[in-house]
Amino acid sequence: MTATAIMPPRRLIARTLGTPGALAGSIILVVLVFGAIFAPLISPYDPNATRVCPRLAAPSLDYVFGCDLFGRDIFSRILHGSRLSLAVGLLTVAISLIAGTLIGMVIAFLGGRVDRIGVRLLDVMLGFPAIVLAILIVAVLGVGAFNAALAVGISGIPRIARVVRSATLTLVGREFVDSARAVGASQARILRRHLLPNLMPIVIVLGSLDLGTAILSTATLSFLGLGAQPPQAEWGAMLSAGREFMRYAPWTMIFPGLALFLAVMSVNLVGDRLSHILDPRASKHD
Amino acid sequence: MTETPLLAVESLSVAMDGVPVLEDVSFSIAPGETLGLVGESGCGKSVTALSIMRLLPDPPGRITDGRILFDGVDMMSLDLPALRAIRGDRIGMIFQEPMTSLNPVFTIGDQIGESLIVHRGLGGAAARAETTRLLDLVGIPAARNQLNRYPHELSGGQRQRVMIAIALACRPRLLIADEPTTALDVTVQAQILDLIGRLRLEFGMAVLLITHDLGVVAEFCDRVAVMYAGRLVEEAPSARLFAGPRHRYTEALLHTMPAANPPGRKLPSISGAVPAPADRGAGCIFAPRCGFALPRCATELPPLEAPPHRLRCWNPAA
Numbered sequence: 001m002t003a004t005a006i007m008p009p010r011r012l013i014a015r016t017l018g019t020p021g022a023l024a025g026s027i028i029l030v031v032l033v034f035g036a037i038f039a040p041l042i043s044p045y046d047p048n049a050t051r052v053c054p055r056l057a058a059p060s061l062d063y064v065f066g067c068d069l070f071g072r073d074i075f076s077r078i079l080h081g082s083r084l085s086l087a088v089g090l091l092t093v094a095i096s097l098i099a100g101t102l103i104g105m106v107i108a109f110l111g112g113r114v115d116r117i118g119v120r121l122l123d124v125m126l127g128f129p130a131i132v133l134a135i136l137i138v139a140v141l142g143v144g145a146f147n148a149a150l151a152v153g154i155s156g157i158p159r160i161a162r163v164v165r166s167a168t169l170t171l172v173g174r175e176f177v178d179s180a181r182a183v184g185a186s187q188a189r190i191l192r193r194h195l196l197p198n199l200m201p202i203v204i205v206l207g208s209l210d211l212g213t214a215i216l217s218t219a220t221l222s223f224l225g226l227g228a229q230p231p232q233a234e235w236g237a238m239l240s241a242g243r244e245f246m247r248y249a250p251w252t253m254i255f256p257g258l259a260l261f262l263a264v265m266s267v268n269l270v271g272d273r274l275s276h277i278l279d280p281r282a283s284k285h286d
Numbered sequence: 287m288t289e290t291p292l293l294a295v296e297s298l299s300v301a302m303d304g305v306p307v308l309e310d311v312s313f314s315i316a317p318g319e320t321l322g323l324v325g326e327s328g329c330g331k332s333v334t335a336l337s338i339m340r341l342l343p344d345p346p347g348r349i350t351d352g353r354i355l356f357d358g359v360d361m362m363s364l365d366l367p368a369l370r371a372i373r374g375d376r377i378g379m380i381f382q383e384p385m386t387s388l389n390p391v392f393t394i395g396d397q398i399g400e401s402l403i404v405h406r407g408l409g410g411a412a413a414r415a416e417t418t419r420l421l422d423l424v425g426i427p428a429a430r431n432q433l434n435r436y437p438h439e440l441s442g443g444q445r446q447r448v449m450i451a452i453a454l455a456c457r458p459r460l461l462i463a464d465e466p467t468t469a470l471d472v473t474v475q476a477q478i479l480d481l482i483g484r485l486r487l488e489f490g491m492a493v494l495l496i497t498h499d500l501g502v503v504a505e506f507c508d509r510v511a512v513m514y515a516g517r518l519v520e521e522a523p524s525a526r527l528f529a530g531p532r533h534r535y536t537e538a539l540l541h542t543m544p545a546a547n548p549p550g551r552k553l554p555s556i557s558g559a560v561p562a563p564a565d566r567g568a569g570c571i572f573a574p575r576c577g578f579a580l581p582r583c584a585t586e587l588p589p590l591e592a593p594p595h596r597l598r599c600w601n602p603a604a
Contacts, residue, residue, distance in 0.1 A: 175381050175386040175387040178381065178387075179388075179452070180389070181341055182374060183400055184370040184371065184373035186370060186404075197391040198389070200391075
């Protein structure tokens, strides 16, 4: 039927879980989110308490993921780190999605000179490697997990804005926008009521696909020492701290890396499936 | 045509990217009257309709000359809020494609209610009650159950009925119907035209019916205006025009209708093609395809004669 046919949420969820990959992704994601929410209850030790175990102790029954240089329990730190990593990832995506959608929608709707200038500016921003742009922003704003999210979020705006702009252009040409004008609806009303809801499937897909990249990018910034600061437990920062002992205490890197890998993979699996369902050009069959 | 017209279009000219697509088009519609605007694809019918609503996308379209008087008010002088107050409230519009003219993500109840909310400031319950009544009016049975349906759940004819309900929600004085039946089956076409005709009488509104279907015009309209390549070439009361077309283009057009020809014979056609907007000559635009062209036809533009039978032709049929 129409490109953006309405789908009730329950059916959307049922269809999302319809393939093994997306089902596995969803399960991992639920476990991760569950772990993040209940981290204080689940984690056996205080994530920041030092000398709860022997320095760089290998994984054992007491310390399932082993210990780091300061004798902190890695399992507890990963659990607590997931709160920061997932929250920062979500914040990042929220920043690029909201700003990117607004910018893309408005420049396409206004058209003409606004559109031409807007697209040029987006092109300039796109020409910059995202991570370099993020480093630049962090350099200006200062280090920290929140600033890292802001930086990665801003650097993701142009990509979202480009996609939303082209999607809006196809919508603006559709007759229902003309008929909304003919009914006397204001510009703001057309944007809010007629364009935005029709863009939602695309925005949801962009967001879900971007979440994985966002988690990875903010972890990268932390790895480079520009994001979360010690002693905050954060996966990227933990990877960075562990890299000196990779040869004789590989668990200091393996487990944070694994957590990062699982988080990004599960988000991507679900995002991929969502885009398959919501993207009109993807095949109609399941 | 003694009373003041509801809509008067006076020597309207429109250019697209600097190329004139509409030149010196004038016509008027009296309150409650139905005017048919006919012509082949690309002759400027839809541009005329969009210009009246001031909905022509600019750029590329630009109204270069002329006036559009609706109820005595020059639409050209109004700012956007004033225009919005007229659109949908006092002038309703129906588009050609009922498939794409409805927003796919909202229920039809929402969409019919939109102009009631925009113009009448009705709240949820009042808008719903009025919407139900409107759906009844346009002949969608069991209206209450239909309010929550989405456009893709309706047939083409039903969607066009919904479009009509949207256009008529605020009881406009003028309805502009841009090829309202072109995308529909023949049987549904008749139903939709019947519906528009019935509601026209009920609401006492004037209708500007844009179409390329001469049969529809003959049946439905009080007067007919014929357009060719961006110009109005002939305008007369329907009965008069169909009984005795005087412009050679109208004459040729009527000859091509299947009903005007004995069965079994090949239908006549007008040789040649409509010139592109950029290469329209100085004289009568139809002259290159006209079997009755005089030497002056190619060089001099014939003036538009006065009512009741207006035409632009140097060598009209008797």
